[in-house]
Amino acid sequence: MLTIGIDIGTTSICGVLYDSDGNFHGGYSNHNIAAAGPTAISGTGCSGAVLAVEHLPNTSGIPSPHPWEKLQDPSVILETACAVLDRLLQKGRPQAIGLTGQMHGILCLNKQGAPVTPLYTWQDGRCDLPAPANRTWAQHLTNLTGTPFYTGFGLATWYWLSQNNELPQGAYKICTIADYIAMALSGETTPSMDATMAASLGGFSLKNRTFDASALSRAGIGAQILPTLTPSGATIGFHRSGAEILCACGDNQASFYAVVDDPSTQICINVGTGSQVSCWGEELLPAEFADIRPFFNRGYLYVAASLNGGAVLADLAGFFTACCENLGVRPSKDIYEVFADLAGEGGEALTVDPNFYGVRGVRAAGGAISIITAESFTPGALVRGFYDGMAAELAGMLDMLPKGALSGKSYLRGAGNGLRKNRALTDRLAAKTNMPLELRPFPEEGALGAAMCALHAKTKTSKYI
Secondary structure, eight states: OEEEEEEEOSSEEEEEEEETTSOOSSOEEEEOTTOSSOOEEOOTTOOSEEEEEEEEEOOOEEOOSSTTOOEEOHHHHHHHHHHHHHHHHTTOOOSEEEEEEOOSOBEEEOTTSOBSSOEEOTTOOGGGSEEGGGEEHHHHHHHHHSSOOOTTOHHHHHHHHHHTTOOOTTOOEEEOHHHHHHHHHTTOSSOEEOHHHHGGGSOEETTTTEEOHHHHHTTTOOGGGSOEEOOTTOEEEEOTTSOEEEOOEEHHHHHHHHHOSOTTTEEEEEESSSEEEEEEESSOOOOSSSEEEEOTTSSEEEEEEESOSHHHHHHHHHHHHHHHHHTTOOOSSOHHHHHHHHHHTOSOOOEEEOOSSOBTTTBOSOOEEEOOOTTTOSHHHHHHHHHHHHHHHHHHHGGGSOHHHHTTOOEEEEESHHHHTOHHHHHHHHHHHTSOEEEOSOSOHHHHHHHHHHHHHHHTOOSOO
């Protein structure tokens, strides 16, 4: 069976054409700490083939005079998503189309289903602005409702707009960008939303898997603005090609679904610009230092999130590049190839805490380089120290997850270019955790997960969807 998955990202929009009856392109790359090198193995969660991949940049950004305001044009995003989909439809006719994308952010629609606001993305910072009682707007809303809100959460953004007289006439419903694209592709005029997206807006009861109407009413947020909640994997309409359009799902859940074969035994570590450590649990458990997110129709994802990740290695690369430029030298090799060579040399390493950007809810930004000696003050020791420090932080993030959710987990599944392009980091992480770490070679985990969700929803072959 052919399905398509579309991932509406902040900086790019990607789609894949997936064939469940083919052989998956490449299997897994096995980085077992006891193994000498990569070995292809078959994954039970993804036994098909990716037949085609299409990318286009997301050029929908809207300039703003306010540095805290992060807006995108939903009409440009829809046009780009349609272009990606049309390219894939030229290569195969799917039975179902799944969508995923950036969570938290919202746009407002009128009764005809047309946008009347821009997309306020997850990066929008207006709810960190001062509010009454010497609080931020996110803190003010948290205090009113008794449920946690953070800047960028969709209902916090909506609350700010309503309190500052910036809601336009005709604003009828809110939804995420992926929900809007799914609605538009199916020709509907009212958005639908599943729990993976709904929980990202804030004010959501994980236990009851619905919005907490009582809490939201204390802030004057009425149920009439909320989209219709629907089970994950539900069909919301049909594309003009005849393919079923499924309700969109969160990008974290979609990526986890693509990477992890067996949620009961495996943990996902994703290193992109930032990094996330995610594990699944059947029961709702207390989690002081981790986010809790619905995992489709069954169980929960416990997620420890750090703003450190590939961005830290990019900063390190920028440092070495600047050194070359200041010396009037043009680098003759790709800087990441140099990092790989230096890391592979072995030898002494500096002690590096690469906490450039902070760990959400746990550590503010601020790292350190310490125990420097004349012998260890070398480029190689610095690079090795960064890899060691990043592996230590990722391994430590496991301790942020509830022990009950970690029970029975003994394998790591890796995702994201931060791991895929840095074998030295992968090896160190496996050694730090004393668990085998396997990487899926296909980079578009979100789009692949959406395509797999569409397949399993259509065939009723998953206990989660």
